Amino acid sequence: MQNHFFQPFQTDISGISLPEKFTFPFYYQPHPLSKIAASALQNYLETQSDFEHNFGLDESQSGLVIGKMFGVLVCQNEKDELGYLWAFSGKLANENQHNYFVPTVFDMLTENSFFRKEEELLNAYNREIEALEVSEDYLKEIENYNAKKLQAETELQNQKNRIKEQKTLRDARRVQIESTLNQEELEAFNFELSEESKKESILLKKMxxxxxxxxxxxxxxxxxFSNELMQLKEERKAKSAALQQKLFAEYSFYNQYKEKKSLGEIFNNNPPAGAGECAAPKLLHYAFQHNLNPICMAEFWWGQSPNLEIRQHKQFYPSCKSKCEPILMGHMLQGIEMEDNPFIMNHAEGKDIEIVYEDEVMLVVNKPTEFLSVPGKTISDSVYARMKEKYPDASGPLIVHRLDMSTSGIMLIAKNEVTAVQLQSQFINRTIKKRYVALLDGLLEKSYGYIDLPLRVDLEDRPRQLVCYEHGKPAQTKWKTIEVKNGKTKVHFYPITGRTHQLRVHASHNLGLKTPIFGDDLYGTKADRLHLHAEWIQFEHPVTKEVMEILVEAEF
Incomplete structure (x- = not known):
């Protein structure tokens, strides 16, 4: 079987050792071979004329701007020759197939495919439904019914009003004449009025x-007409559901053992939108299908960042979790020895928590970087666990507030529940003052400012956060520059709110400082650590009511 998309390296790679294990797709440093393959792909994207797609890099180009994730997979063929594959996520220039890029796992757009045939059948239903909904006879029936309904309501209401008016007139006549009539005449008069009332009521009932x-x-x-419409819509719904399930069954992925597993099986017939269309599943499926041995892989963003997410041009990123993790970890990468999963490693092992201040009711600690504030899903070691071990008789939650795992710095710890409530109330009422120091990976246009960007979690790629004006929670930060050196900017952050990843997103987002924190492995580029530190706090002591200031300088 020919490997039409396998490209040998065009540069000398003889001095580069192969990785011992395959790339862990959800957290990695690109291997040199992956970087070379990615560089070749980026050079192609900068010079190609095979397709037109507006990545937002050329201001003179018209059309909708859509940045794109691309992926490379370094692999060996059956002759042990090294090369690489290219792929893009989703569609490129509104097409699934392009020269040099591996095909999609299942191409719904192929001519005469079952999807195209079923899609045409669904479109026929749509046309029939639309034609019926705007047909002259149907619209006339609706118009006639609505007109008669309005006429009925008007006439019936008029009769009800007439009954009230006639009753009022009869009552007036009765008052005016009853004193002039004898008993027999009065009875006859009342009978006459009663008959008039009955006639009006009978008329209302007949109407x-x-x-x-x-x-x-x-x-x-x-x-x-309505029943015909309803029947057509029900038939369309059933056909659409059947097509969806057939797609889930046909959209199948290989692993190294040539075993196939469908989207329906992997996601229990409820996959998220776009599952299987990312670069990583495409690359691995093609490699396994054509007997290529995966060596390492990497994915990078090409183009302008989306409005909500943070994506930097040419920056490497991990595979997305909601769509790719079940496919890759649950099936495609079975039996392949991978790099260690850092999410199940205890990075706090061997690290100590420095106690900066302590008294009978509370203490202040300096949390190291890569150290959980509270126990996680797979790792229990944390500031809470260490404090619970050190103070077994302490009551209450201990942890008054949290820092992100990668952020170092000051945390307040309460030894009893009363102290915890008093300190937490200061955070809630925003009477506590905090200052962070951060080293940004670049230069800023201004020296101080205010950022107001609401945040919410990225449901498809936790724990990443998105800027979202519709569903996000308010997030505000004040900042100022304190030093510029070696192409990097040291700043002070003064967070007004305390959202997850607030400072990291406000620093890196295009509507914020457009400059990620140095070492930010989620929104920037990984380094020795995240250069973000909670260095100063001011609060009122819960017992003495003394205003306390604590300063712990950063070690970067």
Missing amino acids: TKYWKLTLQALEEKGLV
Whole structure:
């Protein structure tokens, strides 16, 4: 079987050792071979004329701007020759197939495919439904029914009003004349008034019955159209659901053992939108299909960043978790020895928590970087666990507030519940003042400012956060520059709110400082550590009411 998309390296790679294990897709440093393959792909994207797609890099180019994730997979063929594959996520220039890029796992757009045939059938249903909904006869029936209904409501209401008016007139006549009549004449007069009232009520009942029958007849005529519409829509819905399930079954992925597993099986027939269309599954599926041995891989963003997410041009990123993790870890990478999963490693092992201040009711600690504030899903070692071990008789939650795992710095710890409540109330009422220091990976246009960007979690790629004005929670930060050196900027952050990853997103987002924190492995480029430190705090002591200031300088 020919490998049409396998490209040998064009540069000398003889001095580069192969990695011992395959790339862990959800957290990695690109291997030199992956970087070379990615560089070749980026050179192609900068010079190609095979397709037109507006990545947002050329201001003169028109059309919708869509940045794109690309991936490379370094692999060996059956002759032990090294090369690489290229792929893009989703569609490129509104097409699934392009020269040099591995094909999609299942191409729904192929001519004469079952999807195209079923899609045409669904479109036929759509056309029939639309034609019926705008047909002259159907619209006339609706118009006639609505007009008669309005007429019925008007006439019946007029009769009800007449009954009230006639009653008022009869009461007035009775008052005016009853003193002039004898008993026999009065009885005759009252009988006459009663008969008049009955006639008006009988007329209302007859009118009500007439309009009920009239509207019922018109409604039944309209139901002929409505039932036909409903039937067509139900048939369309059933066809659409059947097509969806067939797609889930046909959209299948290979692993190294040539075993196939479908989207339906992997996601229990409920995959997220776009599952299987990312670069990583495409690359691995093609490699396994054509007997290529995966060596390492990497994915990078090409183009302008989306409005919500943080994506830097040419920056390497991990595979997305919601769509790719079940496919890759649950099936495609079975049996392949991978680099260690850092998410199940205890990075706090061997690290100590420095106690900066302590008294009978509380203490202040300096949390190291890569150290959980509270126990996680797989790792229990944390500031909470260490404090619980050190102070077994302490009551209450201990942890008053949290820092991100990668952020170092000051945390307040309460030894009893009363102290915890008092300190937490200061955070809630925002009377506590905090200052962070950060080293940004670049230069800023201004020296101080205020950032107001609401945040929410990225549901498809936790724990990443998105800027979202519709569903995000308010997040505000003040900042100022304190030093510029070696192409990097040291700043002070003064967070007004305390959202997850607030400072990291506010620093890196295009609507914020557009400059990620140095070492930010989620929103920037990984380094020895995240250069973000909670260095100063001011609060009121819960017992003495003394205003306390604590400063712990950063070690970067």
